[in-house]
Amino acid sequence: PKEKGLVGSHSYNYQGFWGSPRIIQGVIACQKQFQAQDSDIILITTPKSGTTWLKALVFAIVNRNRFPLSGQNHPLLVKNPHALVPFLELKLYVDGQVPDFSSFTTPRLLATHLPYASLPKSVQISKSKLIYLCRNPRDTFISMWHFTNKLRSHYKDANSIEEMFDLFCKGVSLFGPFWDHVLDYWKKSLEKPNRVLFLMYEEIKEKPEIQLKCLAEFLECPFSEEEERSGVVNEILKLCSFENLSNLEVNKNEKWPTGEDHKLFFRRGEVGDWKNYFTSEMTEKLDNIIEQKFLGSGLSFYYS
Numbered sequence: 339p340k341e342k343g344l345v346g347s348h349s350y351n352y353q354g355f356w357g358s359p360r361i362i363q364g365v366i367a368c369q370k371q372f373q374a375q376d377s378d379i380i381l382i383t384t385p386k387s388g389t390t391w392l393k394a395l396v397f398a399i400v401n402r403n404r405f406p407l408s409g410q411n412h413p414l415l416v417k418n419p420h421a422l423v424p425f426l427e428l429k430l431y432v433d434g435q436v437p438d439f440s441s442f443t444t445p446r447l448l449a450t451h452l453p454y455a456s457l458p459k460s461v462q463i464s465k466s467k468l469i470y471l472c473r474n475p476r477d478t479f480i481s482m483w484h485f486t487n488k489l490r491s492h493y494k495d496a497n498s499i500e501e502m503f504d505l506f507c508k509g510v511s512l513f514g515p516f517w518d519h520v521l522d523y524w525k526k527s528l529e530k531p532n533r534v535l536f537l538m539y540e541e542i543k544e545k546p547e548i549q550l551k552c553l554a555e556f557l558e559c560p561f562s563e564e565e566e567r568s569g570v571v572n573e574i575l576k577l578c579s580f581e582n583l584s585n586l587e588v589n590k591n592e593k594w595p596t597g598e599d600h601k602l603f604f605r606r607g608e609v610g611d612w613k614n615y616f617t618s619e620m621t622e623k624l625d626n627i628i629e630q631k632f633l634g635s636g637l638s639f640y641y642s
């Protein structure tokens with residue numbers, strides 16, 4: 339199946355999810371080539387759910403002894419989080435090949451937007467840890483609308499909010515349908531709580547310390563009493579905050595080898611921006627779909 343383009347000229351359905359030909363090419367390469375290790379930590383999201391933030395937080399937690407948080411040369415101060423925690427399937431770095439992970443230290447920190455069923459087989463059968471971050475569908479949609487239109491600027495035809503919203507409601511969004519993506523990982527996190535941690539963007543915003551401790555425990559590197567006393571949790575939160583990251587030179591003014599600006603990944607970083615765009619009809623239509631899709635799942639979203 340083929341639909342109007344979200345990032346390229348058309349979107350295609352592959353294994354039940356949507357992407358551009360370039361994305362699908364990367365997915366096929368990673369499904370064929372990627373070999374998971376039991377020690378891998380894999381961060382998973384639908385696009386625009388807060389991937390960049392999650393990458394920064396997990397990188398800072400896992401490497402806190404290797405790279406002191408107060409150091410002037412912390413990698414997060416000089417590199418974009420996506421350069422530190424690469425996607426398995428997206429060639430933001432070099433076109434035409436799966437990133438080379440051979441120089442990575444253990445545990446390897448990696449990321450993907452793939453739905454559970456399309457993860458490379460080696461990931462599914464390994465004991466790697468999967469961290470899933472989800473965001474309410476209204477803010478995810480608005481963030482995606484802005485992002486894809488910026489990417490589409492070289493096609494010189496922005497998608498209107500109405501047409502992208504209709505596509506989103508039909509399930510046509512990058513790596514979507516949104517609900518299938520979220521629900522599959524939600525169910526896995528209930529089945530295998532030691533393997534899959536399910537987090538929500540709004541909960542990290544609301545109670546960052548609790549969520550960070552939960553992340554560190556899941557990764558089997560909990561904060562010691564001494565670390566808690568000395569304020570390590572807050573140092574990580576400050577280092578990875580939207581204010582800090584979005585104002586760094588590397589994130590403000592640098593680009594990927596493929597030409598996209600690093601600043602594309604930082605827009606507002608808030609909960610509730612949907613209120614500036616959604617009509618009451620849009621809210622009602624999406625709510626009806628979400629209610630029906632998530633019925634009986636035990637999962638609900640926070641919108642403000």
Ligand code: A3P
Pocket residue numbers: 383384385386387388389390391477480481482484578579580581583603604605606607608611
């Ligand atoms: P908005 O467009 O709503 O501002 P992703 O990283 O998955 O591409 O998601 C991008 C969204 O996360 C954008 O949302 C972006 O502003 C927000 N974001 C990026 N860094 C963040 C941070 N450190 N804290 C909170 N939100 C952040």
